[in-house]
Amino acid sequence: MEEIIYVDRKNTNCNKWDGQTGMFGEEGLHAMWVADMDFRVAQCVVDALEEYVQLGVYGYYKIPEEYYQAFINWEKKRHGYEVEKEWIRFSPGVVAGFHWLVQMFTEPGDAVIVNTPVYYPFLNAVKNNHRTLICSDLINQNGRYTINYQDFEEKIVSKHVKLFILCSPHNPAGRVWKEEELKQLFEICRKHQVYIISDEIHQDLIFGENPHIPSLSIGDYQELIVTLTAPSKTFNLAGGQNSIVIIPDERLREKWDAYTQGNRVIGGNAFGYVAAQAAYEKGEEWLEKVKKQIAENYEYLQAEFAAKLPQAVVTPLEGTYLCWVDLGAYLGASEMKEVVQKKCRLAVDFGDWFGGERFGTFIRLNLATSLENVKIAVEALVENLS
Ligand SMILES: Cc1ncc(COP(=O)(O)O)c(C=O)c1O
Incomplete structure (x- = not known):
């Protein structure tokens, strides 16, 4: 039976957790960016x-x-x-x-x-x-x-x-x-x-x-x-x-x-x-299990935001494991980095990267990680924005 195993990737030379300086100017942020997963690959691949x-x-x-x-x-x-x-x-x-x-x-x-x-x-x-x-x-x-x-x-x-x-x-x-x-x-x-x-x-x-x-x-x-x-x-x-x-x-x-x-x-x-x-x-069975975890993470995020940051606009997740959220009701574009990175200590993909200032109040969160990691990110945002 295939199991989905979360891996603590810190200090493994991975970009997501160990290579933040290039985009964020510092290390040690809670990583919700870069589109790869914090899950061990399917056992058939390892074998x-x-x-x-x-x-x-x-x-x-x-x-x-x-x-x-x-x-x-x-x-x-x-x-x-x-x-x-x-x-x-x-x-x-x-x-x-x-x-x-x-x-x-x-x-x-x-x-x-x-x-x-x-x-x-x-x-x-x-x-x-x-x-x-x-x-x-x-x-x-x-x-x-x-x-x-x-x-x-x-x-x-x-x-x-x-x-x-x-x-x-x-x-x-x-x-x-x-x-x-x-x-x-x-x-x-x-x-x-x-x-x-x-x-x-x-x-x-x-x-x-x-x-x-x-x-x-x-x-x-x-x-x-x-x-x-x-x-x-x-x-x-x-x-x-x-x-x-x-x-x-x-x-x-x-x-x-x-x-x-x-x-x-x-x-x-x-x-x-x-x-x-x-x-x-x-790898099909593994993929189905990973998708379940991602769906669970998304449901959690959506419910928490609906309850605690109700004006955050969470885009419906039809595809990808990347969740696009507009925080514009709470923060102006010029405040995003200060609050999301410096106060919340999150590494996210900032909206303006995706085409300019007009997307500056958005963040993109990578949900292919443990529910615990999603909780840390959501709680940090709720604490600093509500
Ligand atoms: C739309 C899209 N294309 C390409 C890539 C990356 O492709 P590769 O790692 O194969 O260069 C990504 C990764 O996030 C992506 O989202």
């Missing part, structure tokens, strides 16, 4: 890695057929999506993947659109590559987010947008997009010849009623879309640096292959493959 470690030889690795099959079976079983092996490529992380795709699909100066607030490396990928960032804000109705199609299309046309980076499910707005929402976006993109990077790294962390819809599984938009996904969020394997690129369209695949061959990136780290294969083959 597979142990077996490989015991081999004692870590030379060049031939990606086994079973690795591809494990991922293909997972996609079919969990999402009803049939991926063909020929479509699958590698990148050493989804973030690296979308940086490369920005370079592949656009030229310096070209406009790239995102739906803000959004996972901030999207913004960096555009800026780091000297492209022009265009933000189309989601519509926020009391914490529930939808797409502003009119704004999205107007900006695509007026700014001559070449590329859209989609976050599906959406970090930090917690949305699991419905098929009709995705279709509407894709129709606009097709009409104006805009390529789409579909970041589906949170695809397996679904808590609401909407199922995750793989972008490539709907309609005939394949000539526009490259999907990025990974076992890293699902199975807590981010250190394995193994992510998956899905490219059904032959022309886009040729583009990708030319780019990666030009940079001599053909495959990843052996340990990452071993871990990913085991997880996709045998």
Whole structure:
């Protein structure tokens, strides 16, 4: 029987607990940021890695057929999506993947659109590559987010947008997009010849009623879309640096292959493959248990805030384990760091990171941890804000 085991990760060289200085200017904060889990991985992953470690030889690795099959079976079983092996490529992380795709699909100066607030490396990928960032804000109705199609299309046309980076499910707005929402976006993109990077790294962390819809599984938009996904969020394997690129369209695949061959990136780290294969083959029971813990943490947070900080707007968690909360009724944007970090002693992802000052009263809390840790964070906020 699989058990979910909380691990005290302090002093293990993990970013979340031991690497806070870069973003917060200090160490020792109660860590509710960085999207990885404080849970020990599935036992099948430990067993597979142990077996490989015991081999004692870590030379060049031939990606086994079973690795591809494990991922293909997972996609079919969990999402009803049939991926063909020929479509699958590698990148050493989804973030690296979308940086490369920005370079592949656009030229310096070209406009790239995102739906803000959004996972901030999207913004960096555009800026780091000297492209022009265009933000189309989601519509926020009391914490529930939808797409502003009119704004999205107007900006695509007026700014001559070449590329859209989609976050599906959406970090930090917690949305699991419905098929009709995705279709509407894709129709606009097709009409104006805009390529789409579909970041589906949170695809397996679904808590609401909407199922995750793989972008490539709907309609005939394949000539526009490259999907990025990974076992890293699902199975807590981010250190394995193994992510998956899905490219059904032959022309886009040729583009990708030319780019990666030009940079001599053909495959990843052996340990990452071993871990990913085991997880996709045998990690399902573990994932279901982890999701239960995350759901429990979210229910606790929601109930506590409703009772003790009733004007905090907690976004419904349809997907991801990242909870987006607006504290604007209690704090101004300029007070956030002073209160949340200095007084509450919390390391959270601050709202302005996700697209600017207008999100400055938000925080994003990582719920993939013990209920005790969530309680510490919630109690600190209640004490200092109520
Ligand atoms: C939307 C999204 N994409 C990508 C990543 C990270 O991907 P990777 O670690 O594979 O580079 C995250 C992590 O939080 C994320 O939320």
